[in-house]
Amino acid sequence: MPAIELHGVEKRFGPVTAVGGVTLRVADSEFVSILGPSGCGKTTLLRLVAGFESPTAGTIRVGDRLVNDVRAGVFVPPRERRMGMVFQSYALWPHMTVFENVAYPLRMKRVSAPERHRSVTDVLQTLGLGHMAARHPAELSGGEQQRVALARALVSNPDILLLDEPLSNLDAALREAMRFEIRELQRRFGSTVLYVTHDQAEALAMSDRVAVMRAGELVQVGSPTEIYDHPVNRFVASFVGLVNFLPVLLVDETRLEPDWTGRIRLRGLPAEHAPIECTLPRRPDRPEFVLVVRPEHVRIEPGAQGWPGSVIRTAYGGEREDVWVRIGPHEIRVRRDARDHRIRAGDTVGVRVAHGWFLPPETHRAR
Ligand SMILES: Nc1ncnc2c1ncn2[C@@H]1O[C@H](COP(=O)(O)OP(=O)(O)OP(=O)(O)O)[C@@H](O)[C@H]1O
Ligand SMILES: [Mg+2]
Known part of the structure; x- marks a missing residue:
């Protein structure tokens, strides 16, 4: 009862x-x-x-x-x-x-x-x-x-x-x-x-x-x-926490079990940019969706593969560092271990998303 x-x-x-x-x-x-x-x-x-x-x-x-x-x-x-x-x-x-x-x-x-x-x-x-x-x-x-x-x-x-x-x-x-x-x-x-x-x-x-x-x-x-x-x-x-909303397009699926993994393209970037691989708890209902990703699940590395981004600003927070990256028309917030090599404003980085969640496209409003 x-x-x-x-x-x-x-x-x-x-x-x-x-x-x-x-x-x-x-x-x-x-x-x-x-x-x-x-x-x-x-x-x-x-x-x-x-x-x-x-x-x-x-x-x-x-x-x-x-x-x-x-x-x-x-x-x-x-x-x-x-x-x-x-x-x-x-x-x-x-x-x-x-x-x-x-x-x-x-x-x-x-x-x-x-x-x-x-x-x-x-x-x-x-x-x-x-x-x-x-x-x-x-x-x-x-x-x-x-x-x-x-x-x-x-x-x-x-x-x-x-x-x-x-x-x-x-x-x-x-x-x-x-x-x-x-x-x-x-x-x-x-x-x-x-x-x-x-x-x-x-x-x-x-x-x-x-x-x-x-x-x-x-x-x-x-x-x-x-x-x-x-x-x-x-x-x-x-x-409930910090979050990025990114309108994306599904290119293909690479793994269905145990979690769904697919390659996705960020909307608003030139068509030739490389899609990235991302894991979600299940397959999105539609090829077009809003990727919901927490800052701690975004990976950036100088010169690495991924969506091409440039660092706008960084904020040191003790054990962690917050980094804002511009990718085409989007701005994305990244939270990373501050003991990793420092990243500076103006750096060119590759952006990857380890895993995330999704919402239908109509819930996305432009900032
Ligand atoms: N006695 C009352 N008469 C008229 N309106 C009231 C009364 N009590 C609450 N309200 C209104 O009801 C709504 C909810 O108020 P409530 O106090 O439950 O909010 P809350 O979530 O506890 O907010 P907070 O986090 O600020 O404490 C508010 O718009 C408030 O103005
Ligand atoms: Mg109250």
């Missing part, structure tokens, strides 16, 4: 459709991220699941319980949904100490004082906050406040955790450490997590599945590798 099941869930605020007909199943103990740009409806979706908003259409189930059914007029209030939520702004009570903030949900449930004390002390220890129990939120760093909010969500041992951009206010190092910490807590408690973020690296690193959201709708739901390697459209491809 799925832990959370949304069917045709819609939320309108007057003329604004914040969530437009979302259907999603989250399995028990699964970690699913909702990934999308600002304003696409992520927080609204999470608040609908929590019960802080009522949908204008659709049904929501939590376990075997129907918690929302717009037609039948069913609405189960948040406190009966057995969920913990970390809000985008943390929403800690400034007048309460760390201990009191974390104890609050238990007080609401009329848990006895000794038991409350034990549970709160436990969760504060787990999150490394034991020595801060007596402080107020204003006396904590952003990262510490974030952990208090997490402790408050975890203290009543909820089946489901709803986390709304919980790491967005942290510095890069702490953000990465907290990714592992949250994932570890989720495994230990066996919780089901719905995790909202606009950070693609976070979604890819943490999730069992990622649901990519745009303008109130889920455009693709899949494992991190499916989303990254086989995006369904331009939006997903460009939102």
Whole structure:
């Protein structure tokens, strides 16, 4: 049985459709991220699941319980949904100490004082906050406040955790450490997590599945590798990582198994230029398609065979180097190991594509 099941869930605020007909199943103990740009409806979706908003259409189930059914007029209030939520702004009570903030949900449930004390002390220890129990939120760093909010969500041992951009206010190092910490807590408690973020690296690193959201709708739901390697459209491809879109023409096929390999020509180059060999997970449906290729899958070498390109600019990035290459009317971004011999603006290079993905030609728009 799925832990959370949304069917045709819609939320309108007057003329604004914040969530437009979302259907999603989250399995028990699964970690699913909702990934999308600002304003696409992520927080609204999470608040609908929590019960802080009522949908204008659709049904929501939590376990075997129907918690929302717009037609039948069913609405189960948040406190009966057995969920913990970390809000985008943390929403800690400034007048309460760390201990009191974390104890609050238990007080609401009329848990006895000794038991409350034990549970709160436990969760504060787990999150490394034991020595801060007596402080107020204003006396904590952003990262510490974030952990208090997490402790408050975890203290009543909820089946489901709803986390709304919980790491967005942290510095890069702490953000990465907290990714592992949250994932570890989720495994230990066996919780089901719905995790909202606009950070693609976070979604890819943490999730069992990622649901990519745009303008109130889920455009693709899949494992991190499916989303990254086989995006369904331009939006997903460009939102989840860096990408090049190249209009190409299939010349012939050189291998069909296990992966499809063919020789392809780049459109807009003189007809006599040599086609390159490229591997795709399956044969494209049509000879004309848009090659979707990540910068790290493009190879360039001075004077080597391949599509003829000239280097426009380079950017050194520590362990890697980004290189922009012009090939006829196209510009392509390449990411390579910075320890390889340096390439400089003006160099002539041969461009090859190790492997990629494809989209139908009509989804390609000229830059
Ligand atoms: N209470 C409300 N009344 C009217 N419009 C709202 C309300 N809440 C949200 N919206 C609108 O619904 C849309 C989705 O908002 P939401 O907060 O869910 O986006 P989000 O994806 O969480 O964005 P962000 O990444 O910036 O947090 C936005 O256009 C927003 O202005
Ligand atoms: Mg939000």
